[in-house]
Amino acid sequence: MSPLLHQYSLMERVLHDQRAAEALPGEVxxxxxxxxxxxxxxxxxQSPRLREIAEALGPTCAGVYTGVRAHAPRDSVMAGAVAARQAKADLLIAIGGGSVIDAAKVMLLxxxxGYTHAEQLDVHAGAPWNTETQRPRDHAHWLRMMAVPTTFSAAEYTSVGGATEPKTKAKQAFGSQMxxxxxxxxxxxxxxxxxxxxxxxTGMKAVDHAVERLTSNxxxxxxxxxxxxxxxxxxRNLPALRRDPSSLAVRGELQYGVFLSMAGIASGTRSNLAHAIAHAMGSLCDVPHGLTSCxxxxxxxxxVGDAAGGKQRVICEAMGREGADAASAVADLVASLGLPARLRDVGVRQELLATIAERTLHDPLTANCARKVESASQVREVLEMAW
Structure with missing residues (x-):
């Protein structure tokens, strides 16, 4: 076996199947x-769920900011950080989907x-965030956050947050173990x-996480x-949710599946080409990450084809589609959920494909693909298949 490092994150606890209003006061x-x-x-x-949590926190709730928008644009991140600073916050609690959780992470940065202008984030965009030590040297100066996810985006299980730069509409990655x-x-x-x-x-995004770890190099x-x-x-549970949206048991199973879809990060296995294209395309074309996975x-x-070796078979077996090919199994799942399956169906214009392909090459996740990506023309092949 080749040398392998398993490095676990600074997340301390994951509470499954627990009511947020009951669990959060104790966690705080x-x-x-x-x-x-x-x-x-x-x-x-105006959600009663949000009010219930704020009321349960009582005097420990220093304030509420509800200005995060889709793709976490920098201005909403900065406004939230200013509000948290004015409230003298000593902990952030992100309640929402991927954009909210990403925004809270970048707010921590x-x-x-002590930044006051969005441009000050430029120096951190795309910079390496891993260090040789488990905690960075300045760890004592960081606030931390907790997360209560309302979707299946899985943003709560990474130390990287995305925020959109307004001029280029590029979603940039920011990260720190903290x-x-x-x-x-x-x-x-x-x-x-x-x-x-x-x-x-967003459940399909979690499927994407699991599949792309299986096909990672x-x-x-x-x-x-x-x-x-x-x-x-x-x-198994995404079609069950569509059949019976009221089932909390199914929703709980899906949340556990989301958790497991991200667990492979501990052994250094990250997503690859589909995620890299999604990063290049999502904010540029205003397509939510869940739909990019679809x-x-x-x-x-x-x-990727044969470059993934036996992993295509593993994907089919996990999906209960023995004997099928992995691409068809995924496409059939998307169809069974009534979700869009083509780039044109989510509003991506064909004239933007070249730009998306070029941007994808600069995303670090591209290097993880089982089939080596060496040119924008190769990414363009994928985009044309998806068109």
Missing amino acids: RRHGSSRAFIVSTASLA VLRH MMPVAVVNDPVMTLTAPLDLLLA RANLYSDTVSAVALSLLS VLLAPVLRW
Whole structure:
């Protein structure tokens, strides 16, 4: 066996199938915080679920910011950081989907450095965030965050947050070990605040996470095992959710599948080409990440082909589609969920494909693909298949 390092994150606890309003006060006390600041979105601003959590926190709730928008534009991140600073927050609690959780992570970066203008983030965009030590040297100067996900985007399980630069509409990655949520509360009831089609689409993003770890050129026994179990849970329960949206049991199973879809990161196995294209395309074309997975994952699997070796068979077996090909199994799952399957169906204009292909080459996840990506023309092949 080749040398392999398993390095676990600074996340301390993942609470499954627990009510957020009941669990968070104890988690906040456990962390030693007294001024928790809630970060969310306008769609949840009037939600009784959000009010219930704020009320349960009582005097430890220092404030609520609900200005995060889709793709976490920098101005909403900065506004949230300013509000948290004014509230003298000592902990952030992100309640929402991927954009909210990403925004809260980048807010931590803003607060750590005392930034007041969005341009000050430029120096951190795309910079390496891993260090040789488990905690960076300045760890004592960072605030931390907790997350209560309302979708299946899985943003809560990474130490990287994306924020959109307004001029280029490019979604940039920012990261630090200290941006990893210290705790995640998986409350199936909180997913009732999201529309069903959004849940199904973000569930496909979790499928994307599992599949792309299986087809990564850095895959290993650990990442393969957890990713295959995740794919089994997700591919079985997403159609079940569409049939019975009221089932909290199904929603809980999906949340556990999302958790497992991200577990392979501990052994250094990250996503690859479908995610890289999604990063290049999502903010440029205003396509939510869940939908990018719907339209890109099957074409990427077709393009990767035999380079993935036996992993195509593993994908089919995990999805209960023995004897099929992986691309068809994924495409059939997308169709069964009533989700879009082509780039044109999500509003991507054909004249933008060249730009998307060029941007994809600069995304670090591209290097993880089982089939080596050496040119923009190769990415363009995938995009034309997806068109």
